[in-house]
Amino acid sequence: MKTEKISYLIGSGVTLLFVFLAFQFYNYQNLRHEEQDPKSFVGVLENLDLKMLDFKMQLRGSKPSEAKVGLIAIDDKSIEEVGRWPWDRKVIAKLVDNVFADGASSLGFDVIFSEPQFGDPSSDMALAESLTKHRDKVVTGSFNEPAGDAWAPYQDYCVNEAFARANGADVVKLNASFVVEDKADPYESIDFGQLLNQLFTALEAENVPLLLKNEFKVASEAELSDAQKRFMKIEVTKRNFEYCQTWLTSNDPFVPTKENPELVKAYAEIFAVPEKDLESAVKKFKKTVLRHPLPASWSWSANLPMMQAGVDYNASFNAFQDNDGSVRRMPLFYRTGNRMGTSFVPTLSLQTYLTGMGYRAQVTVDKTSNSKNKVVTAFDVYDPKQEPEKKMFSISADKFSFMRVNYYGGTYSIPHIPAREILRNSPTIKIIHTFWHPESQKFQPKVVEVDRKEFFKDRMLIMGATATGVYDLRVTPFEKNFPGPEIHVQALAQLADHKFLSPWSKEAKLMPWIILALGIFLSVVLTQVGAVPGLIISATTLAVIVATDLFLFLKFNIMISIMLPLLVLVIVNFAIQTYKYLTEEKKKKELKTTFAKYVSPAIVDEVLKSPENLELGGKKQRMTVFFSDVRGFTTLSESLDPQKLSEILSRYLTPMTDIVFKNRGTLDKYMGDALMAFFGAPIAYDGHAKEACRTALQSLVKLKELQEEFKKEGIPTIDIGIGINTGEMSVGNMGSTIVRNYTVMGDAVNLGSRLEGINKEYGTRIIISEFTYGDVKDAFVCREVDMVKVKGKNLPVKIFELVAEGQVDKDHQERLSTFEKAYRDYQEMNFKNALEAFETLDKNHGDPVAAIYVERCQEFLENPPPQDWDRVFVMTKK
Missing domain, CATH: 3.30.70.1230 (Nucleotide cyclase, GGDEF domain)
Known part of the structure; x- marks a missing residue:
């Protein structure tokens, strides 16, 4: 077979492989995060593509936002001046009052007040009163532990009620500014709580006595301490959630069967069907309900009831990390179940934006064309103050509600207002922001003094800790130690500026065919020309791909995954130019590269x-x-x-x-x-x-x-x-x-x-x-x-x-000889002589080993070992 034909077949084979990988790659991107395997080949490609996106952001450089947003920074100097964090809640109350007195439009908290302040209940009350006073402008913060999809899609309805029973209203506020419309929910009108609360009551009637007996060894709840009562409540709630994983399965202790006629009647009423048709109705219910596009969360940490009850808005400040640990995107809301008003919690940046602007976000969820899954089909923002209500813009979010964070740069790309500045009674404040420095020809942080009321007027703020000791640091494309709160503020600025990173909408359909055409083109050309012309053609093609990608990104904020085309270009070129290159020199270079590190x-x-x-x-x-x-x-x-x-x-x-x-x-x-x-x-x-x-x-x-x-x-x-x-x-x-x-x-x-x-x-x-x-x-x-x-x-x-x-000097040698003799006496169970020598070494020379044997000899003199003592000391630690 001719060399040209072999080269062409190698190039074509590599191309077809990458076409297959392209289909796998875009299918992988359609998976939810918890379904992805970052160690798979397409997972590695995804990670490379994310690194490429980081590089494009870094190449673009810093572009500080001028949006009316800001970060109230609990920084190191503020902590030095005010005191160790967490601060007295009265200080936080003063800070809240001051920013709104200065004209701020909204304030979101990237901190949580989940425990009472020790020693001074009046401080909690002071903060609660301040939050209530500004209830329509304050957004409290909560966080959660992801649960993934630990239950079947239809069991979301059970989780809704378990969450509500566990005081879920402390986290999920009835919020007219954030609406999730699920067009693929045929059971939206059914009140499952009517039935499930009865089941939970029965379940708790079984679990509470067992917990009292097995965990606390008491007869009644009256004998429990406050801490034990809280633990009891947590355990009962946990069991309710665990029950939801068995709801309407063969393991359900309350399954509606002929043996439970009352349950059959109750379920028939819920589903509005005759009792004889209940079994088919349940089967249809379990089969019809589709999985929600957003993974579920539970175990929410909420603020104290006195604080949470007094405000209109609550949000989540969880940080979402990609598989490599970097924060590049955030879900715009979180969920526990699937019911509007009881399940959905917007992310902190979104709710702070909606609150500050007086806008309303409407999320539309619908099923896909193949009816196998539900996805987010629209994420629109409206201005309800206008008549009629006007759509302002759409947020660029993927079908799982994730928004790419279009970073403006590193730390201080958004104005930082040290908390201590707000607490001072001064007409001006000092802020830290990134400005262009003509001398260095780059953006650098600078402290500037501004008019207080002019700066805060209509500004949307998020308060969070940036002090080093608090350790709320994240990895971002610009920095490895980036303040976590600024991620939320940068996302807030992105919403205010409408500067979204958007994927090329037709990429998944067209890119595999682009890769096929590119690979075949290279296979034909590189087979016909020599090494140097082939290198020039490949370099030109590479330049065109990269230039097109950069132009779309820098000019229009459009993201394209170019890792696969680049790999096709490089690997086809490499394979064709070097397919016979198996020389010993190559092996030696590989060995040298491997072992130079060791x-x-x-x-x-x-x-x-x-x-x-x-x-x-x-x-x-x-x-x-x-x-x-x-x-x-x-x-x-x-x-x-x-x-x-x-x-x-x-x-x-x-x-x-x-x-x-x-x-x-x-x-x-x-x-x-x-x-x-x-x-x-x-x-x-x-x-x-x-x-x-x-x-x-x-x-x-x-x-x-x-x-x-x-x-x-x-x-x-x-x-x-x-x-x-x-x-x-x-x-x-x-x-x-x-x-x-x-x-x-x-x-x-x-x-x-x-x-x-x-x-x-x-x-x-x-x-x-x-x-x-x-x-x-x-x-x-x-x-x-x-x-x-x-x-x-x-x-x-x-x-x-x-x-x-x-050799060692004479004095050292004498000490070693003394130790050796004492050690032999110890081995021969002559503990008295050994003790005298070891004490001398410990006292005169501070020998730590001798000190250990002093203790051992003293112990053995008081409690001699048996005659068959093996002289072995057993280590219990690594």
């Missing part, structure tokens, strides 16, 4: 010279594993901001990794502040135990230098513990078919990890096993510390403290 360049070169020494699938050999971990890292992380903490960690791990490389070690992985390495692979050599011990000692020398540097900079002191073990291990490229890692596994590795943790028990820094000691005892000074059984192991092992390489 070992020093010298070892990489050695691997490439003798690739037969490398077994990618894994093999067993005797090696040495090395674990080190930072002591005091938790304290350090609590005292530093994330950026500084990352810098400190890099300053520590970089030289420690260099030491591993210098001593012919292989870096396995970083585990936060911990480092794992091994010696003796990928190139096998003798003396790997010595190299590991040398690495450990050099690490302590470097640590001392770092401690001095950190001390001068006022950074808390850190220390490290190191564990080393030698033995048979499996080494090679291991993992899944998607992600692999060159690593070691086995019992010997696990023992090394346990030895690192043992340092905490003995106050040491480097612990090695008897197996490592056997290899290094002639070159290194060590002392036997104990014989232990580590957690998860049945056989004891001797452990040694690594002291030095070569």
Whole structure:
């Protein structure tokens, strides 16, 4: 077969594969979030496409909004001035009164007041009165735990009533400004609560006595404390929700059958059918009800009743994360069941916008053309103040009600008003906003002073915590540590500006055919021309695709998923140009790329010279594993901001990794502040135990230098513990078919990890096993510390403290000799002599290991061990 024909078939084959993937990709996008598998191939493509969208936003750069919105920031300086968060509710009440006195049109809370303020009930009352005073302008905030679709679609009606019975009205306010019209709900007019509340009452009559008896061991609710009563209410509500998952199934304890004639009659009345037709009516009901497009939520956290009851609007401030953890979109409302007025909660940004503008949003839900699912078909905003009511615009939301957040930029793209500024009685306030700086030719944050009333007039506000210690930080396309409340405010500005990101409406239908045409074009052209012309044609095609995509995005805010066309272009080109390229040089480059991350360049070169020494699938050999971990890292992380903490960690791990490389070690992985390495692979050599011990000692020398540097900079002191073990291990490229890692596994590795943790028990820094000691005892000074059984192991092992390489000074040697003699006395159960020696070492030299044996000897003198004592200490911790 000719080369040209093979090339054409390869290109065509790749093209057809991507056409198939395109259909799968767009089907994947039609799935609800909880149905998606981010680890699948199309899930990976989706993630790549999202990263491409991030890149386009970053390329567009910051474009601060001029919308009349703002973020009342509970920032670090406000907390310094007012006091630790959460603040006294009277302070919040004053803040609320001040912003509305200055002319704000609405205020949404990205905070929740779910518990009474400790010690001063008048503070709660003060805030409740303030919220009630401004009830038509305030939007309280709630949050929930997603439940997914834990029940069948028809069981939503049961969940409605269970939620209402659990005081769902505290969360879902009857709200004329937000309406969900479900055109595919044939049972909207049926009052299921009439029946279900009777079933819940019967269910609770069974559950309450059981809870009193089994959980609280009391006879009546009167004997319960307030906390127990709250727990009781939660448990009863939970069981009601669990009942909904069995409603009208074979597991339903209240199923309407001939054995329950009263239930049959009650159900027949609900469905308005003769009793003889009830069974078919129930079957039709269960089959007819379609799944709602929005996933269900439950376990809502609501504000205190005194606060919630006094306001007209409540919203959810949940943040929705894509599978990679970034926040790019938000559902415009949440639901628990499927009934208007009892189930739907708008998101904070939407409700704050509707409240501030006096608008009304109407969501239309209807079934799809194939009648298998329900989707959001329209999301319209109206102005009810006009006669007749006028439609203002439509929100660009997908069929699940998700709106893409069209970020204006990083932090401060929306004006931040520090809370302390609002609490001051001044005609002006200082705000922080992003402005264009001619000198740097970019947007940068700047503090400006503005007229207070002019700034707040008709402004829509959201209040939230941005202080570092509150940790409400999110990942966005512009920043990895972005204040969570500003996401809501940026979405609020997007609603006010009508600047929505919209998908190309015909993309799912046309893109597979575009990919087919592109792939066939490339297959024909690249088969006929040489490498250089082919590269030019491919580069030109790539430029046209990218330029078209950027033009539509930057000019019209239209999103197109171009990842598949780009992959087709690249892979068809690559496949045709290199299908015979299977040379040894390519294999060496792959190996070098793989192992450059784990070992020093010298070892990489050695691997490439003798690739037969490398077994990618894994093999067993005797090696040495090395674990080190930072002591005091938790304290350090609590005292530093994330950026500084990352810098400190890099300053520590970089030289420690260099030491591993210098001593012919292989870096396995970083585990936060911990480092794992091994010696003796990928190139096998003798003396790997010595190299590991040398690495450990050099690490302590470097640590001392770092401690001095950190001390001068006022950074808390850190220390490290190191564990080393030698033995048979499996080494090679291991993992899944998607992600692999060159690593070691086995019992010997696990023992090394346990030895690192043992340092905490003995106050040491480097612990090695008897197996490592056997290899290094002639070159290194060590002392036997104990014989232990580590957690998860049945056989004891001797452990040694690594002291030095070569010799130690006379004084140190005498201390080691004293310890060794005392340790032998201890082993021989001569506890009195051992105690005297250990006490001397502890008192004169502060030896932490000796201090441990002082306690043990004292214990054994009082309670001698049996004559068959095995001298083994059992570790109970990892």
